Amino acid sequence: DGGITQSPKYLFRKEGQNVTLSCEQNLNHDAMYWYRQDPGQGLRLIYYSQIVNDFQKGDIAEGYSVSREKKESFPLTVTSAQKNPTAFYLCASSTRRGSPSAFFGQGTRLTVV
């Protein structure tokens, strides 16, 4: 089945440690996105990539980094510079042209203690 796989579902890390969240898609979509969701709030865009080896900052990129070495993969690293990293992280993908519908993964809940 085609879809977006995020792993792990739950992640716990100590304060000051970097952590990498995985996102893989087999939808053959060109574009991929990372969003952050906090309780009672909408989704906010962290980074996005419309093509391999290229990515752009979203609205809240500080303290995060990404890479896009393969079309299928768009990992997100939450660095120690992110002041409030505990959140629900969602990866999405879409075709760069045509229907702009974005499809989301099931999310990774990161808790930093």
Add this chain to the structure above:
Amino acid sequence: QQQVKQSPQSLIVQKGGISIINCAYENTAFDYFPWYQQFPGKGPALLIAIRPDVSEKKEGRFTISFNKSAKQFSLHIMDSQPGDSATYFCAASPDNQGGKLIFGQGTELSVKP
């Protein structure tokens, strides 16, 4: 200003009733307006979407009404069911490249049996 304002924050509807969620935007460059449904602990799923050249779109029990001059759009859920209980997000895309979306704050819908 790229913002999407959503109301109400929460909504309680009796089974069989009509649920109405409203959104307003400011950026006239937005050209794609999707609605997402999210269940607890899951990623958002695309429900229905509309472009500004159409005033209304219906899919089953879900209808989007769009008022371009007022820069407002709304989701109507007819014959609301307990299974519709979820958080609903409106969003807007600032260009035709899909998943780069600006989200509203979300509406938590509860349908009482």
